[in-house]
Amino acid sequence: MITFSQFENGMRAADFHCCEEVTIEPFCAHCKVQAMRDGNVYISQLPARKRNKPLFREDNCSLSLGHDGRYHFTFNLPAEQLDMLPQELVRQAGVIARKVMMDIIGRY
Secondary structure, eight states, X not given: OEEXXXXXXXXXXXXXXXXXXXXXXXXXXXXXEEEOTXXXXXXXXXXXXXXXXXXXXXXXXXXXEOTTSOEEEEEOOOGGGGGGHHHHHHHHHXXXXXXXXIIIIOOO
């Protein structure tokens, strides 16, 4: 038996209640769910996300080489520290750039 519902924020939920004797291993997974007009529901597990290990890290940023062969620079700073953003971005990006020059490119 399936119960469909929708939360106040617009997100949907489907609760499944088994009416038969079934024994399976419990699991959690990221899935694609298709709910059809006739009430049928199809669920397919998605492959696990491949995360890139950072090559270099600083306080609020990291540099990694993606599976697409591109370097990714990520910088995060809380909104309350907006006044510090320009100088921290420049400082930490500079530190990462020097590490790349010394360790990857071999110059400096």
